[in-house]
Amino acid sequence: SSESLSDGRITLAYNPPFNWSHLLYFYRKRAVKGIEEVGEDYYYRTFICNEARGWFKASLSNNNTLSIALEIDDEAERHNVVSKIRRIFDLDADITHIENHLGNTAIAPLMSTGLRIPGVWSPWEAGIRAIFGQQISIVAAITLLNNFVETLNQDKSDKPYFPTPSRVASANLNFLKMPQRRKDTLVRFANYMADHPDSPPEEWISLKGIGPWTISYAKLRGLSDLDCFLSTDLVIKKAIADLDEIDDVQDIKDLTNALSPWGSYATFNCWSSQS
Numbered sequence: 001s002s003e004s005l006s007d008g009r010i011t012l013a014y015n016p017p018f019n020w021s022h023l024l025y026f027y028r029k030r031a032v033k034g035i036e037e038v039g040e041d042y043y044y045r046t047f048i049c050n051e052a053r054g055w056f057k058a059s060l061s062n063n064n065t066l067s068i069a070l071e072i073d074d075e076a077e078r079h080n081v082v083s084k085i086r087r088i089f090d091l092d093a094d095i096t097h098i099e100n101h102l103g104n105t106a107i108a109p110l111m112s113t114g115l116r117i118p119g120v121w122s123p124w125e126a127g128i129r130a131i132f133g134q135q136i137s138i139v140a141a142i143t144l145l146n147n148f149v150e151t152l153n154q155d156k157s158d159k160p161y162f163p164t165p166s167r168v169a170s171a172n173l174n175f176l177k178m179p180q181r182r183k184d185t186l187v188r189f190a191n192y193m194a195d196h197p198d199s200p201p202e203e204w205i206s207l208k209g210i211g212p213w214t215i216s217y218a219k220l221r222g223l224s225d226l227d228c229f230l231s232t233d234l235v236i237k238k239a240i241a242d243l244d245e246i247d248d249v250q251d252i253k254d255l256t257n258a259l260s261p262w263g264s265y266a267t268f269n270c271w272s273s274q275s
Contacts, residue, residue, distance in 0.1 A: 047121050068082075107239075110272075115272060124197075144178060185210065239271070
């Protein structure tokens, strides 16, 4: 089975190849202080699952498994949490099959081996990360996000957690050094998600300040959707500009079709090729 317990640790199996160091590198550049910690060989984070709170720490083990230390204050949510961890690290992907498909497309020269989709905890968190990341660098976005998370956790005595929609909806965000319209988007999004917690990202398009890129990013990392090729992303545009076969809009449409149904893996391979 994919899950076995020993000394309170959970062992989760995957099919190789698995580029764990790429996953950690990706998380490390985007880690939120207090919520996440990325070491040389492990990833740690706190979480809220429904009402349950806890943390997990994942490291690579032997025999194609991840070893997970997990603490949760409501055992009834354990199964849900383990399913989320499997999704976050994309443990069920058949990477060999996916890479064989992508290797027959124009992005073949940009490919690395064993790249997975580095998920985040929820579409809500992915949406917030995407709003912070609109039109600024990763470094600038994470600096703002760290300030946001730290400030909204200030009155808490226990571990910090990623702020909930109701917490953000009721907060005064004047402390954020970003354009007012983006703060307004955060509040609008928080109010919407407090009322519609299970709303699919496609439905967010009605919210002012949320466009197709933000929705695609939330699907990519918050749901680990398999087929999100972010063709309008600046880094991806740069990556595919160097390819011989891609010249115009029609070429990009054709490429997106060719990459399907594994567009998300193409996204991470393109990003990785530029980092």
